[in-house]
Amino acid sequence: MDTLSAIFTRRSVRKYSDKPVSDATVKLLLQAAMAAPTAKNTQSWEFVVIRDKNTLAQIPSFHPFAKHIPTCQVAIVVCGNTKLEATKGHWIPDGSNAAMNILLAAHSLGLGGVWTTFYPYEDRTAGIRKLLNLPEHIMPLTIIPLGYPVEKRAYQDRFNPAKVHYEKW
Template sequence: MNVLEAIATRRSIRKFTSEAVSEETIETLLKAAMAAPSAGNEQPWQFIVIDDKAVLEKTAKLSPYISMAAKSPLSIMVMGDREVEKYPGNWMLDCSAAIQNLLLAAHSEGLGAVWCGLWPEEDRVAAARELVNAPQNVIPLAVIVLGHPDQDLKPQDRFDASRVRKNTW
């Protein structure tokens, strides 16, 4: 699938089969995520691959919007590492670019995925950090819940010309 097709047809999938995602596919997704641009090439991301059912069930309780993690075979927590930042505050932008790459790679591999935010909700960030035993300099940004899709959502054209201006407001 070419990149424009992937962008146009990717949807947030929240229902998954129980089929496991292969280690090879997980590595492909992480390579795609780590190919993202970052400020000063700082690459401040850290990833926690979660495939243990007990940990997935705990992940599902981090936020009311991550409940589908309990029934998924895989989640990837994306975190920003402030110790490697060259330009403070850009970790969130950099990790968001990595997440978008990961989502598109998952779609191109025939997987479904949904981006579930943690940051900036401090209670969710703290609970996620505790769940994966992350150090204080690492900030949990989001959980990407993944798996083989058990729903078929049709693409939507979201282009809205009223949101576009030329040269000035």
């Protein structure tokens, strides 16, 4: 799948089949994540891969929009390492770039996923921090549950020329 096709046809997926996601595929997704740009090339991201169903089942207890997570085959928590960021707060766009690469790469491989936010919600970040035993300098940004989708959603053109401003507002 070419890049523009991946961008235009990717949709958030919350319903997954039971088909396993291989370790090789997960590694490829992580390689795609780490190919994303970062501020001053600091690569301030860290990733936690979760396959354990018991761990996945606990996430909805502290995240109100995570009811779909226990049904995924694997999830990747995208985190920022505040000790590595170029400037305070740069872990957020660094991790966001990595997360988008994961979602696009997953789609190109026939997988589906959805960005499920932790940061900046204190209750969510505290919950995942405790569950995964994250050190203080590791900030959880999002979790991306992944699996093979059970349904295919149609493309929707979201381009809105009224949102585009040239030269000045």
